[in-house]
Amino acid sequence: MSDKKVSIAKRAEDYSRWYLDVIREADLAEHSAVKGCMIIKPHGYALWENMQAVLDRRFKETGHQNAYFPLFVPKSFLSREASHVEGFAKECAVVTHHRLIDNPDGEGVVVDPKAKLEEEVVVRPTSETIMYDAYSRWVKSWRDLPILINQWANVVRWEMRTRLFLRTTEFLWQEGHTAHATHDEATEEALKMLDVYREFAEDWMAMPVITGSKPDHDKFPGALTTYCIEAMMQDRKALQAGTSHDLGQNFAEAFDVKFTDQDGQEKFVWQTSWGVSTRLIGGLIMAHSDDNGLVLPPKLAPIKVVIVPIGKDEDKTPVMEMVEKVQVALGERLIGIKVDDRENYGPGFKFTEWERKGVPLRIEIGPKDVEKGTVVMVRRDNGEKIFVSVDEVADTAEKILAEIQDGLLERAKQFRSENSRNIDSYEELKEFFAGDGGFAYSHWCGQAACDEKSKEETKASIRCVPFDQKKESGQCVVCGGSSEGRVIFAKAY
Amino acid sequence: MSDKKVSIAKRAEDYSRWYLDVIREADLAEHSAVKGCMIIKPHGYALWENMQAVLDRRFKETGHQNAYFPLFVPKSFLSREASHVEGFAKECAVVTHHRLIDNPDGEGVVVDPKAKLEEEVVVRPTSETIMYDAYSRWVKSWRDLPILINQWANVVRWEMRTRLFLRTTEFLWQEGHTAHATHDEATEEALKMLDVYREFAEDWMAMPVITGSKPDHDKFPGALTTYCIEAMMQDRKALQAGTSHDLGQNFAEAFDVKFTDQDGQEKFVWQTSWGVSTRLIGGLIMAHSDDNGLVLPPKLAPIKVVIVPIGKDEDKTPVMEMVEKVQVALGERLIGIKVDDRENYGPGFKFTEWERKGVPLRIEIGPKDVEKGTVVMVRRDNGEKIFVSVDEVADTAEKILAEIQDGLLERAKQFRSENSRNIDSYEELKEFFAGDGGFAYSHWCGQAACDEKSKEETKASIRCVPFDQKKESGQCVVCGGSSEGRVIFAKAY
Numbered sequence: 001m002s003d004k005k006v007s008i009a010k011r012a013e014d015y016s017r018w019y020l021d022v023i024r025e026a027d028l029a030e031h032s033a034v035k036g037c038m039i040i041k042p043h044g045y046a047l048w049e050n051m052q053a054v055l056d057r058r059f060k061e062t063g064h065q066n067a068y069f070p071l072f073v074p075k076s077f078l079s080r081e082a083s084h085v086e087g088f089a090k091e092c093a094v095v096t097h098h099r100l101i102d103n104p105d106g107e108g109v110v111v112d113p114k115a116k117l118e119e120e121v122v123v124r125p126t127s128e129t130i131m132y133d134a135y136s137r138w139v140k141s142w143r144d145l146p147i148l149i150n151q152w153a154n155v156v157r158w159e160m161r162t163r164l165f166l167r168t169t170e171f172l173w174q175e176g177h178t179a180h181a182t183h184d185e186a187t188e189e190a191l192k193m194l195d196v197y198r199e200f201a202e203d204w205m206a207m208p209v210i211t212g213s214k215p216d217h218d219k220f221p222g223a224l225t226t227y228c229i230e231a232m233m234q235d236r237k238a239l240q241a242g243t244s245h246d247l248g249q250n251f252a253e254a255f256d257v258k259f260t261d262q263d264g265q266e267k268f269v270w271q272t273s274w275g276v277s278t279r280l281i282g283g284l285i286m287a288h289s290d291d292n293g294l295v296l297p298p299k300l301a302p303i304k305v306v307i308v309p310i311g312k313d314e315d316k317t318p319v320m321e322m323v324e325k326v327q328v329a330l331g332e333r334l335i336g337i338k339v340d341d342r343e344n345y346g347p348g349f350k351f352t353e354w355e356r357k358g359v360p361l362r363i364e365i366g367p368k369d370v371e372k373g374t375v376v377m378v379r380r381d382n383g384e385k386i387f388v389s390v391d392e393v394a395d396t397a398e399k400i401l402a403e404i405q406d407g408l409l410e411r412a413k414q415f416r417s418e419n420s421r422n423i424d425s426y427e428e429l430k431e432f433f434a435g436d437g438g439f440a441y442s443h444w445c446g447q448a449a450c451d452e453k454s455k456e457e458t459k460a461s462i463r464c465v466p467f468d469q470k471k472e473s474g475q476c477v478v479c480g481g482s483s484e485g486r487v488i489f490a491k492a493y
Numbered sequence: 494m495s496d497k498k499v500s501i502a503k504r505a506e507d508y509s510r511w512y513l514d515v516i517r518e519a520d521l522a523e524h525s526a527v528k529g530c531m532i533i534k535p536h537g538y539a540l541w542e543n544m545q546a547v548l549d550r551r552f553k554e555t556g557h558q559n560a561y562f563p564l565f566v567p568k569s570f571l572s573r574e575a576s577h578v579e580g581f582a583k584e585c586a587v588v589t590h591h592r593l594i595d596n597p598d599g600e601g602v603v604v605d606p607k608a609k610l611e612e613e614v615v616v617r618p619t620s621e622t623i624m625y626d627a628y629s630r631w632v633k634s635w636r637d638l639p640i641l642i643n644q645w646a647n648v649v650r651w652e653m654r655t656r657l658f659l660r661t662t663e664f665l666w667q668e669g670h671t672a673h674a675t676h677d678e679a680t681e682e683a684l685k686m687l688d689v690y691r692e693f694a695e696d697w698m699a700m701p702v703i704t705g706s707k708p709d710h711d712k713f714p715g716a717l718t719t720y721c722i723e724a725m726m727q728d729r730k731a732l733q734a735g736t737s738h739d740l741g742q743n744f745a746e747a748f749d750v751k752f753t754d755q756d757g758q759e760k761f762v763w764q765t766s767w768g769v770s771t772r773l774i775g776g777l778i779m780a781h782s783d784d785n786g787l788v789l790p791p792k793l794a795p796i797k798v799v800i801v802p803i804g805k806d807e808d809k810t811p812v813m814e815m816v817e818k819v820q821v822a823l824g825e826r827l828i829g830i831k832v833d834d835r836e837n838y839g840p841g842f843k844f845t846e847w848e849r850k851g852v853p854l855r856i857e858i859g860p861k862d863v864e865k866g867t868v869v870m871v872r873r874d875n876g877e878k879i880f881v882s883v884d885e886v887a888d889t890a891e892k893i894l895a896e897i898q899d900g901l902l903e904r905a906k907q908f909r910s911e912n913s914r915n916i917d918s919y920e921e922l923k924e925f926f927a928g929d930g931g932f933a934y935s936h937w938c939g940q941a942a943c944d945e946k947s948k949e950e951t952k953a954s955i956r957c958v959p960f961d962q963k964k965e966s967g968q969c970v971v972c973g974g975s976s977e978g979r980v981i982f983a984k985a986y
Binding site: 030032033034037038039040041042044045046048049065066067068069070071072073074075076077078079085089090091092093094095096097098099100101107108109111120121122123130133134143149153154156158170172344 | 589
């Protein structure tokens, strides 16, 4: 909240620093005193609230209900599904005691050795185990199915290397967890929710994504199949933006989630889980922002239009009258209109601030505008200035906001398309990723070893097996083995 | 989700069991595998979402922004404010390790001794310390003030004796945390938010509350003054439903939250914090429910009206046509309309289910109703049956829902009034609380010892010093010492 604006690194020069600079200057988040945990500041949290509202509505429209399950998972629950514990035990926060006492040897407090828990609990890294333990009590008959539950929650994965929004020890997310009578129904659910994510990414975040499945060796610990949406960032790296898992009956068997079917037989349920997190904010930043700071798609921007009055004391009254008129006209059509009438900052400072914060449209109103009955509109996405008659402010603002929304999606699609190509030799693959890189559509034989080799030697790995690729015989770009179709190799977050 | 309905204990016979029976039969929540932690089931969570929506809007209308701070608090942070650590160290979840490994001696996983944290972290019992550490970086000048931030979050207090919603190890809440340039402004804020709580309790929950301050010996650890709202439950016990704290400069000094004022002087900020939690759901249940299950105020009910079609196969089409007509008519005015057209349950089962779940108004439509062009409405609050012409359904439903909302508040006010009285002798106080009890308005000298004595001997303690009590000299009901006004003694949750 200091007045001084420091500069933002250029994307082309230092992409990593640029990313952190944008977050700081847009006042979205910061590191906290606890290693790897972030503070989501009001502007960043408002963005998350807007994302939540849209997703929550879509989850409810698709028949899901929200609920809330405990933060803590008994250690023994994690162990029940073998690959699940393998996946999460390495990096989890373990609660071992329930009391602190005055330090007998000096200042402060220490852990009370007498308050040791009988069984340690883990702060949930994800909630399959704690939820399915409950489902095993809730499900008796086919009439209790499907269970369609979503939870908005915080989860913890003790990451060693963190980056704001993209990878933090604690993050916020939603996790859907469903149980069904048949595998077909569960698959349909997993794909339906993947499509909800795709639609959200494209229609709201203006971030094009590729839908597909993860290679078997990279699926969620405990899943049969992991579906994903993958986006390209401006440094041409891939971001896994959301996943939806067909869990099969693995957890049902581990947690004994059984039902009596219409045929009188006792059967295990078929399950899915699916989630997106505050990582989406990282994706949003990297998909659209520029060297001047954050760029937001209007449909998700907490402030869609900022009105900045300009002028000295003697001009103030007529200017403010016009500001109010414009504010009212816009307010009838749009939410997220802000008037920046702060006294102790000049217009130049305000322009920079709102530009950095990604407000899609700025309206400037000064004494000359009052005389002419016009206002100046400035688009955040391309800097274009437009002079608009005051009577047309609302129509024009709506039109421009829609143009910005569409334009961001088109620009991102264009960028992805320019940086994607079919690659058929390992030499070319190495060259591609030694240069600018992007998405390489290449043949793959299905072996984890080839993915690992590529990752080691080119830093690019298989992001997904896209749904939209037709079957096509070819030779694995790494080992030359036979392949039935192309997958996407890319460097990734 | 079993079909079998078990009975609900009578309030008059076993109030504690009644409370748990209502929660179970209304499908609101249940205990989890982790001691003291609850699962909030979809119907309970929908209630919480409705409460959140109203409160969140009021917080924003009063100028606050949401943000999110880390779940973990470094152990040393807690120690910085002496009475704060004293208040929370005794019952907190302590994270000491960040990894589990395969058990070298057998099955499952164990804590990896090599993954011990350098400094243990505590799962937040409340967020003063972690938030004010950030405020100390954010606040430099008077222009950065006030800071008006709210957080919706989960918190953990390792309680030994828990009860669903009222006292659980993990609970959901909101915590507002503000910083101001002057004490007057901070006091105004603390009282303003207390009033937001009072208004919410009365206008939305239909639960009358008394506003006042806590005795000094019972205030929040680290506060100058704790303000509270206190409600009377149907067993005549008090429930502290929300608190708002004037924190003075205690935390500002502990966390060095300073600003340069307009006069050029460096000063500590003045702070407040205020919160309500899922405990409110416990209050809501106990304020209105009856021996048939949950009773909900219509303004917060997830389902306001349930429509139950009645009739055999040959009547189905005309009945369902009328059901749809009524649904559409209601849907134009109200949200939360549900049609219960489940095939495999009879009307009687459905009536009981929705009664237990607290749906304020039930509409029954059968073949005879279709003939007569009327529907049957049944009020949840008093069981009254009303025959209404189909054209007047929406008007009548709106009117009845408003009557129920007002009626619940009036009934609760009446009950409180009937169970409140001035008591001027310790003998009478003992007798009062040996009997039915309620709210005793009695004089108190200001000494903690008298409160403790009363609590030990009568089980009733001082709930609050009400704002609306006029100054009046008297003698402490416990020790006979001089007093300047009456306070409220009551047994409490």
